[in-house]
Amino acid sequence: MPEASRLDIDLTDYIRPGDRVFISEAAGSPVALVDALIEQRHALGGVTVFLGYDIHNRFTAEHADALRFESYGALGGTGALSKAGCLDVFPVSLVQLSNAILAGQLRCDVALLSGAPCEGGYGFGLSCMLMAAAVERARHVIIECNAAMPAGGGAFVPLDRVSRVVQSDYPILEVPSRPTEVAARIAEHVAAFIGDGATLQLGIGAIADAVPSRLHDRRDLGLHTGMIGDSLVELAQAGVLTNARKSRRPGIGVASMAVGTRKTYDFVHQNPDLEIHPVAVTHGEARFQKNLVSINGAMEVGLTGEVNAETAGRHYLGAVGGQPDFVRAAQIAQGGRSIIALASTRKDGGSRIVAGPLANVTTARGDVDTIITEYGAAELRGQPLAERVRRLIGIAHPDHREALARATGTEF
Numbered sequence: 001m002p003e004a005s006r007l008d009i010d011l012t013d014y015i016r017p018g019d020r021v022f023i024s025e026a027a028g029s030p031v032a033l034v035d036a037l038i039e040q041r042h043a044l045g046g047v048t049v050f051l052g053y054d055i056h057n058r059f060t061a062e063h064a065d066a067l068r069f070e071s072y073g074a075l076g077g078t079g080a081l082s083k084a085g086c087l088d089v090f091p092v093s094l095v096q097l098s099n100a101i102l103a104g105q106l107r108c109d110v111a112l113l114s115g116a117p118c119e120g121g122y123g124f125g126l127s128c129m130l131m132a133a134a135v136e137r138a139r140h141v142i143i144e145c146n147a148a149m150p151a152g153g154g155a156f157v158p159l160d161r162v163s164r165v166v167q168s169d170y171p172i173l174e175v176p177s178r179p180t181e182v183a184a185r186i187a188e189h190v191a192a193f194i195g196d197g198a199t200l201q202l203g204i205g206a207i208a209d210a211v212p213s214r215l216h217d218r219r220d221l222g223l224h225t226g227m228i229g230d231s232l233v234e235l236a237q238a239g240v241l242t243n244a245r246k247s248r249r250p251g252i253g254v255a256s257m258a259v260g261t262r263k264t265y266d267f268v269h270q271n272p273d274l275e276i277h278p279v280a281v282t283h284g285e286a287r288f289q290k291n292l293v294s295i296n297g298a299m300e301v302g303l304t305g306e307v308n309a310e311t312a313g314r315h316y317l318g319a320v321g322g323q324p325d326f327v328r329a330a331q332i333a334q335g336g337r338s339i340i341a342l343a344s345t346r347k348d349g350g351s352r353i354v355a356g357p358l359a360n361v362t363t364a365r366g367d368v369d370t371i372i373t374e375y376g377a378a379e380l381r382g383q384p385l386a387e388r389v390r391r392l393i394g395i396a397h398p399d400h401r402e403a404l405a406r407a408t409g410t411e412f
Helices: 031-039 061-065 078-083 094-102 131-137 181-191 206-214 230-237 262-268 323-332 385-394 398-408
Strands: 020-023 047-051 067-071 087-089 110-118 121-123 140-146 156-158 164-168 199-202 253-255 274-276 292-296 300-302 337-341 370-373 376-379
Touching: 020 031, 031 110, 031 140, 031 164, 061 067, 061 078, 067 078, 078 087, 094 131, 110 131, 110 156, 181 206, 181 337, 181 370, 199 206, 206 230, 206 292, 230 262, 262 274, 292 323, 323 337, 376 385, 385 398
Parallel strands: 020 047, 020 110, 047 067, 067 087, 110 140, 140 164, 199 292, 253 274, 292 337, 337 370
Antiparallel strands: 110 121, 121 156, 370 376
């Protein structure tokens, strides 16, 4: 975890009691400002902190003595806050949240972000996501200008929106990919649905990390995604991800945030072929991308195709995130395909393809195209309920297929 210098800033000059403070997420988090917020929390008089994908784990349950935490999910460090019962989750898609911020329905009073100087203002560095909307509505925007933060193209904060700039200098946290054998097997099945000229959207996790390594024999792939990491960077450096055939923003890869190792951060820095944009662009414009292939994960899938990407047992550990946005976009896009990819079993051996009702439905069965596990692909689009059940049983773990068939009265 990077160590940040202590900042000479009194946040009470900017943050009022009762304010909601949006903080840029993942590798773009303003770590020194976060530390200042934690240190000064008791003087602020009760503040709500809105977090996203947290990889730094700065905030802990003990900080709930003076701070209230909100998020669009429980990803990374926010998962621990969720388990501790001190995280309020908004169970809606990222595009809906962005629209709610812009409409003033989800209030943003202060925005804290890490950025890099650019012409006309400050770039969003490694994470934009909801922050462009937050910046537009915030009373104060405070930018942590970290000398190590990559300067990329795309969205930026105009100078007239900036209330204060603080300087910091510490290494950006690196997150290497951790491929698994099961993820590699799933990736092989996913790759069969990705042809030359496809535009890729990948979610977060081991499966998303594994898919690009199976695509090095493709040509002219494009990028229009929420997150870019090492495996996609390697695909670009191999000359496969060229963006040459994209129907929207041709020649330019588009992402909302970057998380990886130094390889990814160097790739983002001053790269004219990549832009970092808010979800209004990455998620909201996805439906206009021809040949969009959307690949996202899940906690569990019901036997007619409904998807839960939010909860595991009693715990909220995932997010609605961008899944509904991209699933529907890929279904609408000309030549598009939408894939939900997951391991067939949980860590305890239980089936992730389930016969009973799901605790949560993130993506409705009517929006689902194809489900993939390590045992194959079940194409559900255009299939009636009975055939959906048969196909999903066919990609469940062999140890669970008989029980699933018996529970549904399915001959298999």
